[in-house]
Amino acid sequence: MTAAKEARLAMRSGQWTGPTKHKVPGFVKCNLVVLSQAYAYDFLVYCVRNPKPCPIVEVCDAGDPHSKACARGADLRTDLPKYAVYRRGVREGDRTDITDLWSNDSVAFLIGSGMTFDEPLERAGVPKMQTWVLATTIETVASGQFHGPMVVTMRLMTPAQAVIACQLTSRFPQYHGAPIHLGDPNTIGANLAQPIVGPPLNTIPDGMMPVFWACGVTPQQAALASKPELMISHAPAHSFVTDLRIDEICTP
């Protein structure tokens, strides 16, 4: 049995409820969004129109909680360690199982996670580092009721590391791909004093360059802003572990 399948079964049985970040090395992670069918078309078009923040890896059939393309046999209702549940845009208590919330009308979207390139970056000499999640003033392309600003992930690195990061993440287009910006945060309206995730930052350390990637929080925020009756996602940092191997998907 692969480490990915083993991890999912531990999640299914309730033994594993912690984060998947930096866990199960070698396997691609995906973010989950579950919406009812009434929202599915506009949400899918939103993702297609904004491929950098919303790279779709799989869309399941309505009512079908099983991933076919990236994790055969997985059940998306039980095989993530923790889920966030939102009703009309308000977050309820997290859960480790969403079987009772699932219906014939539920559509699961798996969206590539930037976590996927953490490991290859490290192997390429860019060490694991603090990340910040920041709002920007870049507007995404709307679809139906879905719209909103792009959210980005920022890392601070040397210019030499930034070059390697551009080269390497370009090879992962379904996992946010190349950075969307380098350097001055103000250019994209990112306010380092008020990050969504990460410690406030007043100055950029000398010799370090901010590097910004489109972030999977973008489609989640766009979905929430439309206040759907029910939306389910992975809890932050508790992404779905697929059977896809990072070293096999790193080409367009």
Place this chain on the structure above:
Amino acid sequence: MTAAKEARLAMRSGQWTGPTKHKVPGFVKCNLVVLSQAYAYDFLVYCVRNPKPCPIVEVCDAGDPHSKACARGADLRTDLPKYAVYRRGVREGDRTDITDLWSNDSVAFLIGSGMTFDEPLERAGVPKMQTWVLATTIETVASGQFHGPMVVTMRLMTPAQAVIACQLTSRFPQYHGAPIHLGDPNTIGANLAQPIVGPPLNTIPDGMMPVFWACGVTPQQAALASKPELMISHAPAHSFVTDLRIDEICTP
């Protein structure tokens, strides 16, 4: 005015009704599929599930014939040189204008065309050459009523050219990207004696290697097999000329 816009206006006015293949150098070409909204969700999921043959460049809003992402101001009802019209899967006479067939219910999909990389291939030393369009026995991933075998484009080249072609077309993931196969056509069930387009071929010339790319005829055939009341596409080789510049989109 750019050459792309000039070309589209000539098509709009009816002056240009011929092919766009190898015309308007420097600009990206897209294939067009128009379906009614009832088919749009399943067709879009089909494309997302099969990104190599069906790379979506743009989905227009229902009823809106204007491209926003890749050709501002273009009208998809008039700005292609020639359209193929299919009723319940049967092709009618071609047209140069589909304004009278358009309704509030029409959804236009622009799908990346492999024509896009002909030019950079030539610049990289792989000369313009005969192409064949072939059916294969590779099944695409179904979505609703949409399913069917992958159709491929084949070129014959030297092994050295094939390496360049792999490298170069990898940089165009939204335009079919890297080849799906090299070498023996039988491996993918392609019958060179019975191509869909191109002269029958009994033997592969010495020193030449067949190189196969996923082809945009795939989604068209999948759509036709479901016999929609009305489907409109570009007439073969009469693709839509966008404002996107080939040299600017050649990264993931």
